[in-house]
Amino acid sequence: xxxxxxxxRLILLIILAVFTVVAASFAYYISDYYHADSTAVxxxxxxxYYSVVDIDNSITFTPTKNKSSTGIIFYPGGKVQxxxxxxxxxxxxxxxxxxxxxxxxxxxxxxxxxSADDVIAKHPEINSWIIMGHSLGGVFASExxxxxxxxxxxxxxxxxxxxxxASNATFKALxxxxxxxNLTTSxxxxxxxxxxPVNTIFxxxxxxxxxxxxxxxxxxxxxxxxxTRDQQQNETAGYIVxxxxxx
Numbered sequence: 001x002x003x004x005x006x007x008x009r010l011i012l013l014i015i016l017a018v019f020t021v022v023a024a025s026f027a028y029y030i031s032d033y034y035h036a037d038s039t040a041v042x043x044x045x046x047x048x049y050y051s052v053v054d055i056d057n058s059i060t061f062t063p064t065k066n067k068s069s070t071g072i073i074f075y076p077g078g079k080v081q082x083x084x085x086x087x088x089x090x091x092x093x094x095x096x097x098x099x100x101x102x103x104x105x106x107x108x109x110x111x112x113x114x115s116a117d118d119v120i121a122k123h124p125e126i127n128s129w130i131i132m133g134h135s136l137g138g139v140f141a142s143e144x145x146x147x148x149x150x151x152x153x154x155x156x157x158x159x160x161x162x163x164x165x166a167s168n169a170t171f172k173a174l175x176x177x178x179x180x181x182n183l184t185t186s187x188x189x190x191x192x193x194x195x196x197p198v199n200t201i202f203x204x205x206x207x208x209x210x211x212x213x214x215x216x217x218x219x220x221x222x223x224x225x226x227x228t229r230d231q232q233q234n235e236t237a238g239y240i241v242x243x244x245x246x247x
Contacts (some may be wrong), residue, residue: 033107036083039229040215043086050093052086058119059083059101061093070153070244071098071126073116075109075137075144077159077214082107084216085134087230091237097244098126109133109140116144120151130244132156134213135184139163145171154247156240158213159184161192173200174243176236178208180223203239208232 044059046052053060059082072092076082082103089099100119105111116131131152133141138160145152146166155166157175161184166173173196177184189202207226211219213236215229225232 033079033081034084034211034214034216034219036081036086037215037217040084040086043090043215044083047090047094050090052090054083057103057115059086059089059103061086061089061099061101063093063096063098066096067098068096068244069125069127070247071100071123071129072156072240073119073129073131073141074099074101075112075115075131075133075141076101076104076107077134078109078136079107080134080214080216084214087215088213088233088237091233092240095237095241097241098123104137109137113140113144116141116148116151128153128247130154130156130247132158132240133160134158135160135210142166145169154243155197156243157196158236159210161189162195165195166197167195169197171197171199172243172247173197174203174239175200176203176205176239178205178210178212178225178232180207180225181210182223183210183219183221201243205232205235208235 044052050064051062074085074089076085082101085101089101092099102112102115120129129152131141131145138157142155142162143164145155146169149170152171154171155173159177159181209225210222212225212229212232
C-alpha cells in the first residue's frame with residue numbers, strides 16, 4: 001500500500017513538473033512580442049481627418065470627413081502589438097473608412113477568431129464590413145469570414161493566405177504581399193492559391209517585405225525592403241481603397 005501511495009505521489013509530481021514547464025514556456029513565449037514603434041504611437045493621436053478611441057479590446061479609427069458606410073476590421077499579425085498597425089489604419093481612416101484594430105488575447109489571433117462579432121455588434125452604423133489581417137491575423141480573418149459570410153463582404157490578406165479553404169466563399173478578396181517578403185513567400189501563395197476565394201485579386205508590391213505592413217521594427221527571418229515602410233503602406237492602402245470601391 002505504501003509503495004502504491006509513493007508511486008501515485010511520484011506521478012503527481014511529474015505531472016506538476018511538466019505543467020509548470022509548459023506554463024512557464026508559454027508565459028515566456030507570449031511575453032516576447034513585437035512592440036509598436038514611435039511612428040505607430042504618433043498615429044494613435046486623433047487628427048483633423050480621423051479620431052482614435054482606444055478602449056477595451058479594440059482601437060477604433062473613425063473618419064471625420066467623407067465617412068463611408070463600409071467598415072474595416074483588422075486582425076494583427078502573430079505576437080505583434082496591435083498598436084503597431086496604427087499607421088496603416090490611420091491611412092485607411094483618412095480615406096473615409098472606419099478601421100478597427102482588434103486586440104487579440106496574448107497577441108495571437110488564434111485565441112480571438114470570433115472577435116469580429118463584438119466589433120460588428122458595437123457599430124450598427126456600419127452597413128457592410130470587410131475583414132483584413134496581417135500574416136497569422138490574415139489566416140484567422142479568413143476563417144472568420146468563411147464562417148460568417150452573412151456578415152463579411154470582403155477579405156484582405158496582407159502577407160497571408162487561408163489555412164482552410166475559402167474557395168467556395170461568396171465574398172471577394174484581395175491578396176497583397178511584398179516581393180521581398182521572406183516569411184510569406186511567393187511559393188506560399190502559389191501553394192495555397194486553390195484555397196483563396198475564386199474572386200481574389202493578387203497584388204505584389206515591388207521592393208516590399210513582411211514587417212513593413214506594421215510599425216514594429218525589424219522581424220527575424222524577413223528580408224530588408226528596398227522601399228520605405230511608409231511607401232509600402234501607402235501603396236497597400238491605395239490598393240485596399242480601390243478594392244473597397246469596387247465591392
